[in-house]
Amino acid sequence: MARMKFLLDAERCIECNACVTACKNEHEVPWGINRRRVVTINDGKPGERSISMACMHCTDAPCAAVCPVSCFYTTADAVVLHDKDLCIGCGYCFYACPFGAPQYPRLGNFGSRGKMDKCTFCAGGPQADNTQAEYIQYGSNRLAEGKLPLCAEMCSTKALLAGDGQIIASIYRERVQRRGYGTGAWGWRTAYRETVAI
Amino acid sequence: MKLRILALLAALLMGAAAPAIAQTAPRAPSVAEEMEVQALLRGGSIQGRITIPDEKAATLIQPEGREWREFHNITLAWVGGIAVLGMLAILLVFRMTKGRIPIEGGPSGRTIQRFNTLERANHWMVASCFIILALSGLNLTFGRHILLPIVGPEAFTAISQWGKYAHNFLAFPFTLGLVVMLLIWLKDNIPNGRDIAWFKAGGGLIGNEHLEAGRFNGGQKMVFWITVLGGAVVAVSGYLLVFPFFFTGMEGMQLSHIIHSLLSVLMIAAMLAHIYIGSVGMDGAFDAMGTGQVDLNWAKQHHGLWVQEELAKGRAAAPPPGAKASGAD
Ligand code: HEM
Ligand code: SF4
Ligand code: SF4
Numbered sequence A: 001m002a003r004m005k006f007l008l009d010a011e012r013c014i015e016c017n018a019c020v021t022a023c024k025n026e027h028e029v030p031w032g033i034n035r036r037r038v039v040t041i042n043d044g045k046p047g048e049r050s051i052s053m054a055c056m057h058c059t060d061a062p063c064a065a066v067c068p069v070s071c072f073y074t075t076a077d078a079v080v081l082h083d084k085d086l087c088i089g090c091g092y093c094f095y096a097c098p099f100g101a102p103q104y105p106r107l108g109n110f111g112s113r114g115k116m117d118k119c120t121f122c123a124g125g126p127q128a129d130n131t132q133a134e135y136i137q138y139g140s141n142r143l144a145e146g147k148l149p150l151c152a153e154m155c156s157t158k159a160l161l162a163g164d165g166q167i168i169a170s171i172y173r174e175r176v177q178r179r180g181y182g183t184g185a186w187g188w189r190t191a192y193r194e195t196v197a198i
Numbered sequence B: 001m002k003l004r005i006l007a008l009l010a011a012l013l014m015g016a017a018a019p020a021i022a023q024t025a026p027r028a029p030s031v032a033e034e035m036e037v038q039a040l041l042r043g044g045s046i047q048g049r050i051t052i053p054d055e056k057a058a059t060l061i062q063p064e065g066r067e068w069r070e071f072h073n074i075t076l077a078w079v080g081g082i083a084v085l086g087m088l089a090i091l092l093v094f095r096m097t098k099g100r101i102p103i104e105g106g107p108s109g110r111t112i113q114r115f116n117t118l119e120r121a122n123h124w125m126v127a128s129c130f131i132i133l134a135l136s137g138l139n140l141t142f143g144r145h146i147l148l149p150i151v152g153p154e155a156f157t158a159i160s161q162w163g164k165y166a167h168n169f170l171a172f173p174f175t176l177g178l179v180v181m182l183l184i185w186l187k188d189n190i191p192n193g194r195d196i197a198w199f200k201a202g203g204g205l206i207g208n209e210h211l212e213a214g215r216f217n218g219g220q221k222m223v224f225w226i227t228v229l230g231g232a233v234v235a236v237s238g239y240l241l242v243f244p245f246f247f248t249g250m251e252g253m254q255l256s257h258i259i260h261s262l263l264s265v266l267m268i269a270a271m272l273a274h275i276y277i278g279s280v281g282m283d284g285a286f287d288a289m290g291t292g293q294v295d296l297n298w299a300k301q302h303h304g305l306w307v308q309e310e311l312a313k314g315r316a317a318a319p320p321p322g323a324k325a326s327g328a329d
Helices: A018-027 A062-066 A092-096 A132-138 A149-154 A165-179 A187-194 B002-017 B019-024 B031-041 B066-099 B117-144 B153-188 B193-200 B219-242 B250-278 B285-291 B295-311
Strands: A004-008 A035-042 A047-053 A073-074 A080-082 A162-166 B059-061 B112-113 B292-295
Touching: A004 A047, A004 A165, A004 A187, A004 B250, A018 A035, A018 A092, A018 A149, A035 B059, A047 B066, A062 A073, A062 A080, A062 A092, A062 B066, A092 B066, A092 B250, A149 A162, A187 B031, B031 B295, B066 B117, B066 B250, B112 B295, B117 B250, B117 B285, B153 B193, B193 B219, B219 B250, B250 B285
Parallel strands: none
Antiparallel strands: A004 A162, A035 A047, A073 A080, B112 B292
16 A cells, blocks of 8 residues: 655745645635645745645644544545544644644634644545545545546646655655755655655 | 754754755755754744735644644643542542541531522532533543543534533633622632631641631632632633634644643642532531521531621521520410
8 A cells, every 4th residue: 555645846846826726626625725835935035945735644643643532544545534524623633733734614603613624635535435425525536536636736847746655755856866956855754754865 | 862863953053054055965954854854953833925815824834733732642631630530539538538527516507698699609600610611621631532432433523512612602601700709709818817827727627626717718718719810811721712813823822722721620620629528528518509508506617707707797697497586485
């Protein structure tokens, strides 16, 4: 089984936000919720880099560790998913997540949150694969169709890579060796407790 | 662990010493790794600019989440578990060795009014809110280890969801009750020299001496201040949690949760002792908050000075029902 990962090559990201738009459209993500976003660091200064970020599907995922109703599960592909029917919208996963991935529709009393929503690595949820019920709650399940996440597939510069961790790491390693420099695998140390050895 | 920190430090120093080279040299630490290493070492987050109208999304990596996870899953569980179970164990030992504290000389049959209707109604409003807030709060900490395996995931979510609604709504009557409590009982709860003597003698619980006390003794004053001051901090931190990110950012939210939950479990332990002494732990105590009328002998035993004041005012000491006025025969 593959160990699915995301890898962002910041030397290539041009902040076009195509990944963000592709994700929104593919899963019909509601207004106000962003499963993927592009953050620009050192904006307007030397060393400016843009990084497209979503749930990294962490090893020993912090969100799953703190969830008071234990609604997370990890698939055979190491994708971190959760069951919205069990989520109570407490917001704890957002406090624990290093990447700000969990999102909440605001509904109900005071500032209270609805069921948490986050990137599924285009792998749907606990319902039967590619059913209407799964689509409404979690969006499409491309992995079940043998496809990889749409954000990475749509990326025009192939800055964003998604797939088996070893394969995307070797693609990235080859790039760094060929061009002679790299900005490192964003968030890998935090999410997977390792980096891409060049 | 030490070695890893040293390696990280070395990587950091190399990066800081040669920032320009880092851009081109293939084996030098890269910008991303370097920033991540720095953030991990400092415990600070990496911020950027974002084009969507959600300020929180501009934080790329926040390593603080790791400490919060550690707190929530380990520290809170231990502190809460020890505080609550420890207090229950102490009370059990107490009950078995000391037994129920009797009324000296037995009940007199004559009663004196201790709490009026407003005082009792407010006390029970705060108490019932507190119990539900405590149970729904503890459910978030321990429920998945204790209740979830018993009732199953669907039922546990239903319970937790209702618990969350209850926790959010009952926060308001609870806070109102605290304010009323402060207004009506503050004047009787100012600490004074008698309280020090009371504590030195081991209080009414451990000591056996006859201790003089006003309307509230040292121990009760302590319960009052734990409730009012602890409750105030729990309420403020709780409202910050109920309105997420309205008043504060990520670190503020995490800190609010830490303060809220730690203080809550300590207050729960304190209130267990309060509930014990007010019910099964002492003869005659429950009536004060039940009917509002306490036996005169109980009152003299525990609040002698207060009884003197009340008698001087000419109130109180109602004769038992059916008693005839002297000379009526
Ligand atoms: C007075 C106003 C209060 C407010 C506004 C308040 C609000 C909150 C909120 C919003 C949370 C986060 C979880 C969630 O969204 O469901 C929370 C957690 C918690 N509350 Fe309260 N609360 C209040 C009083 C209390 C009291 C009196 C207690 C205990 C006696 C208590 C015990 C707890 C505990 C233990 C947790 C954390 C559990 C965990 O994280 O594992 N709260 N509270
Ligand atoms: S990135 Fe956040 S939401 Fe995704 S697995 Fe890690 S902790 Fe969970
Ligand atoms: S918001 Fe939902 S998924 Fe996140 S920790 Fe709370 S219950 Fe679990």
